[in-house]
Amino acid sequence: MKQTACELRQVWVSYGKTPALRGVSLQVAQGELLGLFGHNGAGKSTLLRAVLGLVPVQSGEVLVDGVPVQKRDLPRLRQRIGYVPQMLRVDAGTPVSVRDVVMMGQYAQIGWGRLPSQGHKQRADRALEAMGVTHLADKPFGHLSGGEQQRVLLACALAQSPRLLLMDEPTSSVDWQFVRELAGLIREVHEANHLTTIVVSHDAPFLARLCDRVVLMEGGEILGDLPASSLLKRVEQESG
Numbered sequence: 001m002k003q004t005a006c007e008l009r010q011v012w013v014s015y016g017k018t019p020a021l022r023g024v025s026l027q028v029a030q031g032e033l034l035g036l037f038g039h040n041g042a043g044k045s046t047l048l049r050a051v052l053g054l055v056p057v058q059s060g061e062v063l064v065d066g067v068p069v070q071k072r073d074l075p076r077l078r079q080r081i082g083y084v085p086q087m088l089r090v091d092a093g094t095p096v097s098v099r100d101v102v103m104m105g106q107y108a109q110i111g112w113g114r115l116p117s118q119g120h121k122q123r124a125d126r127a128l129e130a131m132g133v134t135h136l137a138d139k140p141f142g143h144l145s146g147g148e149q150q151r152v153l154l155a156c157a158l159a160q161s162p163r164l165l166l167m168d169e170p171t172s173s174v175d176w177q178f179v180r181e182l183a184g185l186i187r188e189v190h191e192a193n194h195l196t197t198i199v200v201s202h203d204a205p206f207l208a209r210l211c212d213r214v215v216l217m218e219g220g221e222i223l224g225d226l227p228a229s230s231l232l233k234r235v236e237q238e239s240g
């Protein structure tokens, strides 16, 4: 049987008085490509933040590789997790290059205030190459298209050599043509790097194409857990 890469056991998270996760339990096996589907405010991003230890868990437990997140050295844990957040708005005038963005992913390993080694720079270059964006390395990140930015953010996550990849709404700023390509790209990255991957989206066709399994969330709870191939039918049933 495959080992569990990540698990939530009856997890409650609240912002102020309102619960955003209400007793969520979920197991993600090593090597799995899982989709998290749900409408705005369902709790999807909060679930990812709980895995990263970015929000306090009121009750229940989050485990990564069998060890509770609450008991882990969080900076060290986050080194093992490639996280592509929901929005990274960088103004076109901000002088941050594509290479800077990719290096940023490695600062947890380098340590703030220390200089990156040649090895870190090489890893950044390899990740840029793997994502086909080497030619953009010296451009300001804010000048890139949505699709190019997603490739760079994936490169940033990959440069960390993660075991777990968490992506939050990767299709939100890309055009529909790139959505199809992005599904192929994420799957390639997932397989080539032997990752466990969780992708959050409210784009059902995208998740159906990309994932093995999809978990449905609503109001901070898990409503369903199904093979990705059944997602479109289920969404049609619920809206019809």
Ligand SMILES: Nc1ncnc2c1ncn2[C@@H]1O[C@H](COP(=O)(O)OP(=O)(O)OP(=O)(O)O)[C@@H](O)[C@H]1O
Residues within 6 Å of the ligand: 015, 016, 019, 020, 038, 039, 040, 041, 042, 043, 044, 045, 046, 047, 086, 202
């Ligand atoms: N920092 C915060 N402070 C207060 N409330 C928050 C905060 N972040 C999220 N919430 C609330 O928690 C609930 C879950 O939010 P979350 O961002 O996890 O949803 P989501 O499924 O990712 O939604 P979306 O599809 O819009 O990104 C929402 O009701 C939201 O308003």
Ligand SMILES: [Mg+2]
Residues within 6 Å of the ligand: 044, 045, 046, 086, 168
């Ligand atoms: Mg969200």
